Amino acid sequence: MNLLLLLLLLLFFLNLSNRMDPALLRERELFKKRALSTPTVEKRQAASDSGSHKKKKPKVDKESSSSSKLSSESNGSFNIKTSSGYKFGCLAKIVNYMKTRHQNGDTHFLTLDEILDETKLLDISMKQKQWLMNEALVSNPKIEVRDGTYGFKPKYNLKDKKALLRLLDKHDQLGLGGVLLEDVEEGLPNSAKAIKALGDQIIFVTRPDKKKILFYNDKHCQFAVDEEFQKLWRSVPVDSIDEDKIEEYLKKQGISSMQETGPKKVLPIQKRKKPAGQRKRNFKTHNNHLAGLLEDYSDGVPVKK
Known part of the structure; x- marks a missing residue:
């Protein structure tokens, strides 16, 4: 210009x-x-042009640095997928999926590729796949392996409501108590429908930790007791009788009482108090070679002979 x-x-x-x-x-x-x-x-313009070229060079460096940051971030996300936390997260997802499909009635076994396809875990590496196949799924207590296929392994494998009733009856006869509701829901497909169909053949008991237990309701043990016997039973006072005497009486009649199986409370050992009169303490004398030279001053100053 x-x-x-x-x-x-x-x-x-x-x-x-x-x-x-x-x-x-x-x-x-x-x-x-x-x-x-x-x-x-013209020289000043050339100088300004050279200065502008110098300023443009760092912009190229910034772009390269930003690209290096993106590559490092992508490497970081890849490292997350290869970490142990991601690996065990995939295992938990597979076990939960196998449990859900078993509860819905899909009890047939699947190959590992089918499991990965249905759980949408197709982006895992070959190393993680080998770990699932050779270690994780084989050693998991909730997974059963059969000829290279995998299925869910519940605590009680129940097919229908009749199998549940047989299980509760067996526990009742053997004195094993009840069965947790969560174990029944885990092993019985459509458990809510089956439990509802059984009706009063099952008794529900809620534990202090809010977990429900199922018991077999044995109707053969239900019988009517005459009112006269009920009055005689209630008229016998046992409040003033010691439990040891009741147990002794039952033994004489040939009846064994149920012993307590829970942990027994250990009473603290009480220390014996010494009487107030004994204040003197007997000390041992170790200077035996000075027996003839020592004098006793417990009763005062000794009188010279």
Whole structure:
């Protein structure tokens, strides 16, 4: 732009040269000499251009650094997938899925590829797949392996409501107590429907920890007792009788009482208090070789003989 201005000025002065007086012509010549002697405008532009080029170089470096950051972030996400936490998370997802499908009635076994496909775990590495196949699923107590296929392994494998009733009856006859509801729900497909169909053949008992237990309701043990016997039973006072005497009486009649199987409380040992009169303490004398020289001052100063 500065060069164009100079050229325009020169042309302007050239056009006016024919009309100027000699004084103006001399000033024009002097102006030309000064303009030609100080051509510094182009150098400053070149310097500014070189400076701008230098400033542009760091921008390229920033782009490369940002790309390196993205690559490092991508590497970080890849490392998360290869970590042990991600590995065991995949195992937990597989076990929960196998449990859910078993509860819904899908009890047929699946291959590992079918499991990974249905759980949408297709992005795991070959190393993790080998770990699932050779270690994790084989050693898991809730997974059963059969000819290279995998299925859910509940505590009680129940097919229908009749199998549940047989299980509760067996526990009742052997004195094993009841069965946890969560174990029944785990092993019996559509357990809520089966339990509802059994009706009053099952008794529910809720433990202090809010867990429910199922018992077999043996109706053969339900019989009517005559009211006269009930009155006689209630008229016998046993509040003042010691439990040891009751147990002794039952043994004489040939009846064994149920012993307590829970942990027994250990009573703290009480220390025996010494009587207040005994304040003297017997000290042992170790200076036996001075037996004839020592004197007893417990009763006062001894009288000289």
